[in-house]
Amino acid sequence: MGDAGVIGGLTFAEGRPGAFLRPYVTEFTAYTERYEEPLARRQPPFAGMVVIFGFGEPLGLSGPGGRERLASFTAGLHDTYVDTTTAGVAEGLQVNLTPLGARRLFGMPMGELANRVVPLEDALGPWAGAAVERLAEATGRSARLALLDALLTRRIQAAPAPDPRIVRAWERLSATRGRVPIAALAGELGWSHRHLAARFRDQIGMTPKSVARVLRFEHAVARLRAGRPPADTAAACGYYDQAHMNRDFRAMAGVTPRGLVAPWPECPIAVAG
Incomplete structure (x- = not known):
């Protein structure tokens, strides 16, 4: 496990992807957020995709793809911002993927996810629900990060390599x-x-x-x-x-x-x- 810390209502631990995942995963983090009042943030674009395996309160999301409240979701490659609102207790894991890593993980044309935030099961099918359930059952952030590494490695290894x-x-x-x-x-x-x-x-x-x-x-x-x-x-x-x-x-x-x-x-x- 890598860095851990506390920032305001956020407690987190960062994982180090295994050797196979490093070309495809730039970082992953296990986190808990707890706020007395809703916290609004603006998330600017970056050259990658985000996957959230969430277990707690859903996150409010507002962007070019519309408005959603989702606990587990993926945000495709964006060229504009997404506004988020966190309320109550949100817990889960975040994965930041390179676009090529996302293509292998999702196995679909990436243009279908561009500038969109969609429920994780819409993009990954039943695998997403099973992964969220297993990650939620794991005890502690270190165990969750290790399990996440194993789940992503198996799925990406089974996918065709990028052109x-x-x-x-x-x-x-x-x-x-x-x-x-x-x-x-x-x-x-x-x-x-x-x-x-x-x-x-x-x-x-x-x-x-x-x-x-x-x-x-x-x-x-x-x-x-x-x-x-x-x-x-x-x-x-x-x-x-x-x-x-x-x-x-x-x-x-x-x-x-x-x-x-x-x-x-x-x-x-x-x-x-």
């Missing part, structure tokens, strides 16, 4: 934080721009251009949270200027860069970022 060309394209986009030209990326693979976009929608969830925009945004958020000046961040992340970065933040997070970083410190439990 190696999409793996290569995803790795190039990630390594450059979205700055590699999409035409150059298609040329490297010997594909047309249209074919690359179609393959990305299937295996990643969005077109390469949309994914690059999320990666650029994620990079900018990380720099701003590290205290880097907005103007320097805009230049380093490939925005035309600071005004361009401000427009992107308003579209993707609903606020300015300063507004995103100041009131919402980074937290291990996040639906879309």
Whole structure:
């Protein structure tokens, strides 16, 4: 087990995915949240997908896919924010997946989940309900994290491996934080721009251009949270200027860069970022 801690009403323990899962799972966390009053948060997008195996009070979710109250759910790759409301006692496990990990776990076109939050059983079928029941019965966070690792490993190992060309394209986009030209990326693979976009929608969830925009945004958020000046961040992340970065933040997070970083410190439990 990795880090553990308490932040306000949140108690959590972070797990370290096993060797097989590391290319597909960026983190997983066992948590309990307990609040006297409902807590509202805005979760900005990030370049991955979230799965929540929940046992307690359902979480209120509001985003482009509509409004839901769900205990166990998945949030597909987003290019905009999701607002959440936690009330009472919420308990469960959160898994952050790379898009390629999500494609193997869900075994469905990722475009069907893009900018949506859906009940976990809608995306994973009966396996989801059985997994939630087993995880809820496990005693303690360490046991739950170990069981989660085993459940995910078995399911992902049984799924087809991703297209190696999409793996290569995803790795190039990630390594450059979205700055590699999409035409150059298609040329490297010997594909047309249209074919690359179609393959990305299937295996990643969005077109390469949309994914690059999320990666650029994620990079900018990380720099701003590290205290880097907005103007320097805009230049380093490939925005035309600071005004361009401000427009992107308003579209993707609903606020300015300063507004995103100041009131919402980074937290291990996040639906879309």
